Amino acid sequence: MSKFEILKKEEFVPNFYKLDIAVPGIAKKAKAGQFILVMVDKQSEKIPLTILDWDEEKGTISFIVQELGLSTSKMAFMEEGDSFYSIVGPLGEPAYLENFGTVVLGGGCYGVGAVFPIAKGLKALGNYVITIIEAKNENLLYYEEEYKTVSDEVILVTTDGSKGERGHIYDVLDNMIEVQKRKIDHIKVIGCNVMMSKVSKLTKEKGAIPTYATVTTIMVDGTGMCGSCRLSYDGKTKFACVDGPEFDAHKIDWDELIHVRNTSYITEETLGLQNFSPECRSLAKYQERTKEEEAS
Amino acid sequence: MKSKERMQIPFTDMPTQPPQVRAKNFREVPYGYSEEMAIQEANRCLNCKKPKCVEGCPVRVPIPEFISLVQEGKFLEAAWKIKERNVLPAVCGRVCPQETQCEAQCIRGKKGRSVGIGNLERFVADYERLSGHIPEPIRVSKNGKKVAIVGSGPSGLTTAGDLILQGYEVTVYEAFHLGGGVLVYGIPEFRLPKSVVQFEIQNLENAGVKFVYDSVIGRIRGIDELFTEDGYDAVYVGVGAGLPVFMNIPGENLQGVYSANEYLTRSNLMKAYLYPEYNTPLLTGKNVVVVGGGNVAMDSARTALRLDADNVYIVYRRSREQMPARLEEVHHAEEEGIQFRLLSNPVEIMGDEKGRIESIRCQRYELGEPDKSGRARPVPIEGDYFVLNSDLIIIAIGNKANPLITMTTPDLEVNKWGNIVTDELGRTSKPFVYAGGDIVTGAATVISAMGAGRRAAMAIHEDLFPTTEVKTEGFTIPKETLEIKHAAIYPKTVYLRLNLINSSEKELDQVKIRISHVHDFFETTMFETTIPRWSPGEEHEFDCPRIDKNEKEYLITINDLHGKIMSKIIVAEEVKR
Numbered sequence: 001m002s003k004f005e006i007l008k009k010e011e012f013v014p015n016f017y018k019l020d021i022a023v024p025g026i027a028k029k030a031k032a033g034q035f036i037l038v039m040v041d042k043q044s045e046k047i048p049l050t051i052l053d054w055d056e057e058k059g060t061i062s063f064i065v066q067e068l069g070l071s072t073s074k075m076a077f078m079e080e081g082d083s084f085y086s087i088v089g090p091l092g093e094p095a096y097l098e099n100f101g102t103v104v105l106g107g108g109c110y111g112v113g114a115v116f117p118i119a120k121g122l123k124a125l126g127n128y129v130i131t132i133i134e135a136k137n138e139n140l141l142y143y144e145e146e147y148k149t150v151s152d153e154v155i156l157v158t159t160d161g162s163k164g165e166r167g168h169i170y171d172v173l174d175n176m177i178e179v180q181k182r183k184i185d186h187i188k189v190i191g192c193n194v195m196m197s198k199v200s201k202l203t204k205e206k207g208a209i210p211t212y213a214t215v216t217t218i219m220v221d222g223t224g225m226c227g228s229c230r231l232s233y234d235g236k237t238k239f240a241c242v243d244g245p246e247f248d249a250h251k252i253d254w255d256e257l258i259h260v261r262n263t264s265y266i267t268e269e270t271l272g273l274q275n276f277s278p279e280c281r282s283l284a285k286y287q288e289r290t291k292e293e294e295a296s
Numbered sequence: 297m298k299s300k301e302r303m304q305i306p307f308t309d310m311p312t313q314p315p316q317v318r319a320k321n322f323r324e325v326p327y328g329y330s331e332e333m334a335i336q337e338a339n340r341c342l343n344c345k346k347p348k349c350v351e352g353c354p355v356r357v358p359i360p361e362f363i364s365l366v367q368e369g370k371f372l373e374a375a376w377k378i379k380e381r382n383v384l385p386a387v388c389g390r391v392c393p394q395e396t397q398c399e400a401q402c403i404r405g406k407k408g409r410s411v412g413i414g415n416l417e418r419f420v421a422d423y424e425r426l427s428g429h430i431p432e433p434i435r436v437s438k439n440g441k442k443v444a445i446v447g448s449g450p451s452g453l454t455t456a457g458d459l460i461l462q463g464y465e466v467t468v469y470e471a472f473h474l475g476g477g478v479l480v481y482g483i484p485e486f487r488l489p490k491s492v493v494q495f496e497i498q499n500l501e502n503a504g505v506k507f508v509y510d511s512v513i514g515r516i517r518g519i520d521e522l523f524t525e526d527g528y529d530a531v532y533v534g535v536g537a538g539l540p541v542f543m544n545i546p547g548e549n550l551q552g553v554y555s556a557n558e559y560l561t562r563s564n565l566m567k568a569y570l571y572p573e574y575n576t577p578l579l580t581g582k583n584v585v586v587v588g589g590g591n592v593a594m595d596s597a598r599t600a601l602r603l604d605a606d607n608v609y610i611v612y613r614r615s616r617e618q619m620p621a622r623l624e625e626v627h628h629a630e631e632e633g634i635q636f637r638l639l640s641n642p643v644e645i646m647g648d649e650k651g652r653i654e655s656i657r658c659q660r661y662e663l664g665e666p667d668k669s670g671r672a673r674p675v676p677i678e679g680d681y682f683v684l685n686s687d688l689i690i691i692a693i694g695n696k697a698n699p700l701i702t703m704t705t706p707d708l709e710v711n712k713w714g715n716i717v718t719d720e721l722g723r724t725s726k727p728f729v730y731a732g733g734d735i736v737t738g739a740a741t742v743i744s745a746m747g748a749g750r751r752a753a754m755a756i757h758e759d760l761f762p763t764t765e766v767k768t769e770g771f772t773i774p775k776e777t778l779e780i781k782h783a784a785i786y787p788k789t790v791y792l793r794l795n796l797i798n799s800s801e802k803e804l805d806q807v808k809i810r811i812s813h814v815h816d817f818f819e820t821t822m823f824e825t826t827i828p829r830w831s832p833g834e835e836h837e838f839d840c841p842r843i844d845k846n847e848k849e850y851l852i853t854i855n856d857l858h859g860k861i862m863s864k865i866i867v868a869e870e871v872k873r
């Protein structure tokens with residue numbers, strides 16, 4: 001197996017791919033909540049991806065990508081046997097795990113997969129784990145069976161109500177707190193910043209239940225060198241890549257994070273995607289094309 | 297040629313791309329000297345008996361010697377001469393602040409322009425590279441010890457280069473996918489072509505240095521694991537000062553505010569200037585404001601200009617003379633049309649309802665009383681503000697120590713700024729862990745980072761292959777080769793008497809004795825001499841004047857053809873008559 005090689009690729013729901021990659025060094029060190037920075041090829045940008053699972057013996061790690069921007073589209077075209085240009089990790093501080101008692105985990109969009117290692121870790125520490133996963137509709141829900149192995153309860157929510165409950169993670173949480181009056185000791189959420197900010201607002205109002213959020217920011221180096229991932233936290237500037245990515249949700253300046261820091265590249269990214277023509281259905285073709293262009 | 301004739305030759309300017317043209321491309325600004333120009337410039341050197349320039353160079357490049365070789369047209373030999381002391385001359389010739397180092401000391405600078413030492417260094421290094429006459433790397437037999445270098449900046453590369461020549465197995469771990477540190481992620485192509493850096497790294501690889509990219513030490517492996525799991529005998533930490541400082545003013549997290557590190561990394565390392573061929577996006581601006589007055593600020597401003605800005609402003613708190621940037625860079629920036637707003641400091645960044653910046657408000661300053669460093673202190677003028685409309689702001693006010701390594705290695709002592717604490721030769725508080733470069737000194741220069749790398753290589757060798765030592769008058773010396781019969785620091789001189797008691801009864805060739813003082817990590821040579829042949833039993837004495845009477849620490853370094861025999865620090869108080 002060569003460096004950063006894709007050993008297995010699965011598209012388990014449309015546009016969501018799970019990749020198993022050979023990186024023994026990272027497989028040995030990874031902890032729940034950490035991420036990697038990936039470059040598909042020499043021309044790619046670096047994008048952060050949460051480590052979903054790892055197997056120290058086989059020397060592999062897995063992550064899930066959703067085909068969204070240019071880099072993730074390139075990944076979608078990669079096949080088993082192809083290799084990434086660069087993978088750096090494990091980065092970030094591991095998630096804060098201990099025996100809290102009853103823990104609610106909320107995963108939306110990419111977080112549907114990303115909370116998995118956290119659930120696994122918390123379960124192993126003896127917590128009562130309730131996992132809520134949210135998607136637009138039933139076609140985008142995945143990992144249900146896997147979650148059952150590491151959670152005491154799994155709750156599914158879809159925006160259109162096509163599977164599980166209808167609504168959002170915070171509706172389920174609100175119901176658990178207000179109606180069912182359940183005692184919750186700790187909450188962790190991973191997903192888009194809007195979802196996490198809403199959960200944060202809710203739990204702050206409902207008696208400040210300890211809530212931790214894994215933020216998604218733009219990153220370049222992942223070692224604290226560029227400050228691209230900075231956010232305002234408790235009145236101070238923090239770097240998601242070295243201080244996080246998990247933070248106490250109640251101390252994050254969500255407005256700034258959502259409206260200011262994360263929308264910087266919308267136009268540029270769209271441009272990048274246009275440039276990446278959909279005819280090249282495989283990475284090999286894509287690389288061939290770049291080679292040709294380089295030669296000419 | 298007589299000195300008088302030499303004095304008459306005018307300074308040879310290096311031809312450059314015209315400002316209007318280069319402001320729109322990323323090609324290197326100066327074209328370099330032709331052979332004729334190099335010889336002409338070299339002929340301005342008076343070949344001083346006591347060359348001051350060498351004292352100004354932190355790694356003691358044998359300047360008059362290499363320049364003499366240029367005078368004779370022996371360019372390759374000149375390059376090799378420099379490489380005895382400086383492994384990255386093509387880089388240093390381009391980026392050293394010569395005006396405060398070697399060229400500042402040049403005697404010709406007293407009246408008119410000093411010899412263009414940097415230009416000549418660059419010329420011979422380029423000549424060597426382009427000629428293809430690269431000497432085969434010296435294959436030395438392995439000494440059985442393994443050293444890990446963390447960080448592939450100039451400091452780590454120098455340590456790696458020195459150690460591989462002494463037979464160590466050397467592996468460099470680098471967080472990025474390319475080597476070179478600031479040389480590749482910070483300094484732009486138009487100032488230091490990346491092919492130059494790549495070439496130097498290739499040379500190290502050819503010599504046997506292993507590079508492991510994509511590896512963040514502290515995450516994928518801790519310092520301790522480098523010893524326990526990977527079996528390294530020593531670790532050198534040269535991770536640079538990569539933690540951008542922000543101003544902590546309102547609006548700093550708005551869209552369109554970059555740290556210079558991020559801006560330059562996106563542009564240089566990730567090649568955003570070739571977007572969309574390369575995929576990393578970079579916001580461009582029509583009215584760009586860069587805050588700061590160092591090289592980093594100049595590089596950011598000139599990059600922004602090349603990425604189609606109409607107006608680029610540099611806002612700096614102090615005056616032009618106080619700018620820490622290299623003179624040449626300030627000059628090039630001015631020529632290209634960068635607008636300087638000196639004695640000004642931002643107080644607030646204003647944005648629109650979408651969170652994008654619109655303008656920046658600055659306060660005017662004036663120069664007041666000198667501060668501790670002797671520089672006139674800038675003081676804000678009450679109520680005097682101005683506003684610059686801006687769609688891109690780059691903060692280049694400095695870098696602090698990146699805490700990743702020290703956070704994950706608690707037994708590594710740091711000072712209150714987070715810089716690793718070391719002794720003169722780079723030894724940290726942790727046994728067999730050494731550090732140097734920006735992580736120790738705070739953001740400094742390429743050449744000082746290289747100097748630190750070299751001293752650490754000495755320390756590593758000394759510690760891994762200790763010589764049997766005896767105590768003589770307060771300091772220790774190796775027993776087998778050279779014995780210090782007497783050493784003393786007198787009010788006016790430093791005295792040294794050495795005897796060769798080499799047990800193998802072999803005579804030593806070309807023994808170089810250097811006495812230097814060490815101050816703030818800089819080593820300044822006071823005295824250097826070469827004994828062509830030294831037979832066993834023979835004694836030599838050296839008496840060298842003390843330049844600065846307050847200097848209490850002296851470093852004695854003795855080399856023969858085969859490398860260093862010893863280097864020892866002697867301290868004035870400890871040595872009695």
Ligand SMILES: Cc1cc2nc3c(=O)[nH]c(=O)nc-3n(C[C@H](O)[C@H](O)[C@H](O)COP(=O)(O)OP(=O)(O)OC[C@H]3O[C@@H](n4cnc5c(N)ncnc54)[C@H](O)[C@@H]3O)c2cc1C
Pocket residue numbers: 223390391392393446447448449450451452469470471472475476477478479482483511512513514534535536537538560591592595622698700701732733734735739740741742743745
């Ligand atoms: C834009 C800019 C322009 C400059 N211009 C000049 C100039 O003209 N002249 C001059 O003399 N100086 C200049 N400097 C300063 C000079 O570049 C630095 O002083 C010098 O590079 C420091 O060298 P270093 O080896 O200590 O660190 P660096 O060059 O910073 O290299 C450190 C390396 O370590 C890597 N690293 C960090 N953490 C880890 C980790 N945990 N594990 C593995 N690797 C890690 C980094 O990725 C990096 O590659 C400039 C600096 C900048 C930013």
Ligand code: SF4
Pocket residue numbers: 352353354355356357359382388389392394397398399413414417743
């Ligand atoms: S290395 Fe730098 S300081 Fe030393 S001689 Fe060369 S240019 Fe001057």
